[in-house]
Amino acid sequence: GNSVTQMEGPVTLSEEAFLTINCTYTATGYPSLFWYVQYPGEGLQLLLKATKADDKGSNKGFEATYRKETTSFHLEKGSVQVSDSAVYFCALTQYNFNKFYFGSGTKLNVKP
């Protein structure tokens, strides 16, 4: 089957610290992988995506590389800001499916 596992939160960092949020997946076939972000009181916003192995998705300083050999899609950012405080969701879908499998979410708190 298909599933996504994320590291437990919350993650608390100081401003300008390095961020890693781990995500691993189980999937049949060749999934597409995503990171979504949810700010308080809001819906989910697409942060980045990768549709095949070794692809790197990037946006707003965040990066994640699709690693098929380790079935991982870890989210990284070199220097976090207070405004990055949010809940981050890793997700996968299969081509020709319109259903996402989401991880449980990781809450990030960035302190000034």
Add this chain to the structure above:
Amino acid sequence: KAGVTQTPRYLIKTRGQQVTLSCSPISGHRSVSWYQQTPGQGLQFLFEYFSETQRNKGNFPGRFSGRQFSNSRSEMNVSTLELGDSALYLCASSLGTGRANYGYTFGSGTRLTVV
């Protein structure tokens, strides 16, 4: 361009009542999906509609239903509300069915509280 619009933003209902939530997708998007988000279960897929047809359905009881109109707007209905139905209901749109690898665009959600 306008994003995905969900109405209402907040709703309080009593057990046993029914509720209808509305979602207007991004212009040109023909696929609409619904998700339920709760602290305990996380994000769970409810159903997906494309061209007024339900294409996929999650593991929810028959009290949860939906439909899509010819202008791609969608509604979901929950009948005989239970306390456990309290959740944030998110609607997402995409260009078409089978295009999920392009990514969804989500609305801000409807926060349903059942008392």
